[in-house]
Amino acid sequence: MRRANAHLPLPRLLVQSVRGLALWLALWLPMWLALCSAVATPALAQGVELSSLQLGREDAALTLEYSARLKLSHALEDALKRGVPMYFVAQATVWRSRWYWRDERIAQINRSWRLSYQPLSASWRLSLGGLAQSFPSLGEALAPLSRVTGWRLAELERLDPAALHYVEFSFQLDNSQLPQPMQIDLGSDWKLGIARSLAVPGP
Secondary structure: OOOOOOOOOHHHHHHHHHHHHHHHHHHHHHHHHHHHHOOOOOEEEOOEEEEEEEEEEEOOEEEEEEEEEEOOOHHHHHHHHOOOOEEEEEEEEEEEOOOOOOOEEEEEEEEEEEEEEEOOOOEEEEEEOOEEEEEOOHHHHHHHHHEEEEEEEEEHHHOOOOOOEEEEEEEEEOHHHOOHHHHOOOOHHHOOEEEEEEEOOOO
């Protein structure tokens, strides 16, 4: 079977191609501009107030920094004081935008903190990997995971200078690491998190 436009003259084919490109730009350009405008704007989500979120280029790497204010619900604080540890996860994914196919994932980085209460010493313990530190109050224990700077996401050599890139960032309470009986029918008091996207700035 012949293609429907097989007999169209070349100028008409060219016009149709230009119209198709214009339509594609009209659909996707506003979305990209909206993504760019989301950089470093204050945002509020469940239990998390994100005051700053920005990307940088340091030591030949794409870096991220954020500052957030966490507000734990009464249910979360009560569970912590009863000896239930909580896990918080920050994740950043670097994508290369492709109009002809699915966007390509360049890198994905995670950080996971474990927060627990020590009743014998009436202190709070925060662990990141193999490092742990004790704090006299909950607010002080939340501070290190509420603000991160110089977080290396990907080497700059992995970014295509001719392409558009963006980063998807999320911060949340990881309820999947709670004891199994507690994961059943968790209410809104047990939800804490935020997710944002921002465009990677040019060199």
